[in-house]
Amino acid sequence: MNFIDAHLLSLILFVPTIAAVIILLLPAGNRDAAVYPEPCAVQLDRETPTLTFGTGIHRCLGSHLARMEMRVLITQCLARLPEFQVDDRVPARSYAGMVYGIEALGLRWTPEAPSH
Numbered sequence: 644m645n646f647i648d649a650h651l652l653s654l655i656l657f658v659p660t661i662a663a664v665i666i667l668l669l670p671a672g673n674r675d676a677a678v679y680p681e682p683c684a685v686q687l688d689r690e691t692p693t694l695t696f697g698t699g700i701h702r703c704l705g706s707h708l709a710r711m712e713m714r715v716l717i718t719q720c721l722a723r724l725p726e727f728q729v730d731d732r733v734p735a736r737s738y739a740g741m742v743y744g745i746e747a748l749g750l751r752w753t754p755e756a757p758s759h
Contacts, residue, residue: 687717726753 672694674682679691692698696706703709729735733749 725755727751728753 673679676682679689679693696703696709727750730749730751733747735748736746738744738746
């Protein structure tokens with residue numbers, strides 16, 4: 644047994660006794676304040692590239708189609724909805740894992756002016 648094998652064996656025997664879990668939270672990659680100004684703000688026109696669809700050779704092949712679909716969806720939905728604001732009195736619920744999503748978001752609808 645050489646030096647490296649002996650250390651790998653000791654590491655394998657030691658690791659189960661640590662009881663530690665390492666989790667890679669991919670959604671946290673876009674929240675680095677050193678890279679993204681105001682990382683917690685929702686900015687759909689953010690100039691800094693995000694890690695949303697991966698990067699390099701692992702970039703999602705459908706990322707351009709997905710961006711176009713989201714642009715069309717948001718544009719068409721906003722054109723059909725009355726004006727609204729996020730309701731700060733209602734806590735937003737989200738989930739994270741391999742993807743991040745908003746489960747519930749309270750909105751306040753702007754009353755429409757009466758038509759004459």
